[in-house]
Amino acid sequence: MDTLQTIGQVRREWGDRLLILGHHYQDAAVVGLCDAVGDSLELSRLAAASKAERIVFCGVRFMAETADILTRGPDGRACGRSVWLPAPGAGCPMADMATAEALEAAWARLGAAAPGADWVPVVYVNSSAEVKAFCGRHGGSACTSGNGRRVVERLLAQGKRIFFAPDQHLSANIMRALGLADAYALWRRALPDGGLAPGAIRAARLVAWDGCCPIHAGYTLGDVQAARAAAPAGAALLIHPEAPSPVARLAEHVGSTKDIIEAVGRAEPGSALLIGTEDRLVRRLAAANRHLDIRPLRPILCEDMGRTTPEALLRTLTEWPEACRVRVDDALVPDARACVERMLAF
Ligand code: 13P
Ligand code: SF4
Numbered sequence: 039m040d041t042l043q044t045i046g047q048v049r050r051e052w053g054d055r056l057l058i059l060g061h062h063y064q065d066a067a068v069v070g071l072c073d074a075v076g077d078s079l080e081l082s083r084l085a086a087a088s089k090a091e092r093i094v095f096c097g098v099r100f101m102a103e104t105a106d107i108l109t110r111g112p113d114g115r116a117c118g119r120s121v122w123l124p125a126p127g128a129g130c131p132m133a134d135m136a137t138a139e140a141l142e143a144a145w146a147r148l149g150a151a152a153p154g155a156d157w158v159p160v161v162y163v164n165s166s167a168e169v170k171a172f173c174g175r176h177g178g179s180a181c182t183s184g185n186g187r188r189v190v191e192r193l194l195a196q197g198k199r200i201f202f203a204p205d206q207h208l209s210a211n212i213m214r215a216l217g218l219a220d221a222y223a224l225w226r227r228a229l230p231d232g233g234l235a236p237g238a239i240r241a242a243r244l245v246a247w248d249g250c251c252p253i254h255a256g257y258t259l260g261d262v263q264a265a266r267a268a269a270p271a272g273a274a275l276l277i278h279p280e281a282p283s284p285v286a287r288l289a290e291h292v293g294s295t296k297d298i299i300e301a302v303g304r305a306e307p308g309s310a311l312l313i314g315t316e317d318r319l320v321r322r323l324a325a326a327n328r329h330l331d332i333r334p335l336r337p338i339l340c341e342d343m344g345r346t347t348p349e350a351l352l353r354t355l356t357e358w359p360e361a362c363r364v365r366v367d368d369a370l371v372p373d374a375r376a377c378v379e380r381m382l383a384f
Contacts (some may be wrong), residue, residue, distance in 0.1 A: 114371030125345035135249030174377030204249030277314030
């Protein structure tokens with residue numbers, strides 16, 4: 039039996055006791071082996087709703103940690119369910135750009151600079167469990183690229199000021215979409231006090247940590263010019279909100295991977311689309327929609343998302359190596375869970 043057949047057999051033996059989840063940026067060979075494929079928000083919801091004994095996450099660590107947080111009891115204890123990451127080295131460089139300790143220090147500084155303001159943290163799910171626990175501890179919510187605008191809009195409508203981490207571009211794109219670009223301030227972690235004078239902090243309605251996705255943040259205005267010049271006239275640009283705001287503002291549609299997939303689904307036959315996100319997804323979309331002219335804005339690949347292979351999945355399903363088990367520190371779970379559950383309630 040080859041790898042795929044063996045995975046199929048093991049999968050059948052486990053039945054409902056196993057759930058294999060995969061992110062849209064996974065390789066086509068892995069996508070074909072998953073029970074469900076989605077963006078970060080959909081996968082969090084599926085993990086929260088799952089009763090499976092074992093969840094195997096074909097994605098990166100923060101996604102598996104989120105699944106683990108959601109499948110624990112409220113006090114952090116395990117409830118007979120476990121989460122596994124076939125590629126234990128699959129991280130997210132953006133998540134690594136913010137530590138809970140550094141965020142706590144910045145949080146204290148924001149409070150001191152604007153003592154009467156009602157600050158609340160919002161953290162992108164692309165963050166560590168420690169960072170989610172920081173957020174939950176201070177009454178904040180997680181968000182994904184799929185619901186970030188809704189979360190920020192609701193909190194601002196309640197009169198809150200937001201401390202957003204780690205993605206500077208997602209938060210800038212949200213504030214631009216809300217017509218509030220002028221109320222955005224960037225906290226530069228390499229500078230004392232984030233490089234922000236107290237007056238600038240008091241004037242801001244959202245202060246953003248200066249993390250980014252090194253993959254999407256690399257898009258430039260030159261990429262848009264070159265791609266439009268090579269594409270048929272009238273090609274629409276669909277781009278992920280982790281792209282820098284000056285580039286995203288040129289797009290006809292800015293949205294999460296799911297939003298992009300849905301926009302492709304609505305396109306008229308014969309339409310030309312330039313897609314600004316991870317290339318494994320762009321290639322699958324092009325192959326599945328031959329009636330459209332789909333091209334990458336510029337091919338970009340997330341190395342970490344590419345770490346999961348069918349062989350790694352097979353090893354997890356047959357050997358269940360301890361190195362592949364994802365288990366968030368019990369002490370972090372209640373706060374981290376509060377942060378993620380607030381997001382799911384939005
Ligand atoms: P989505 O929220 O669109 O799934 O994006 C997650 C991610 O890591 C994109 O780089
Ligand atoms: Fe992280 Fe970017 Fe990879 Fe998404 S594409 S997992 S944000 S490095």
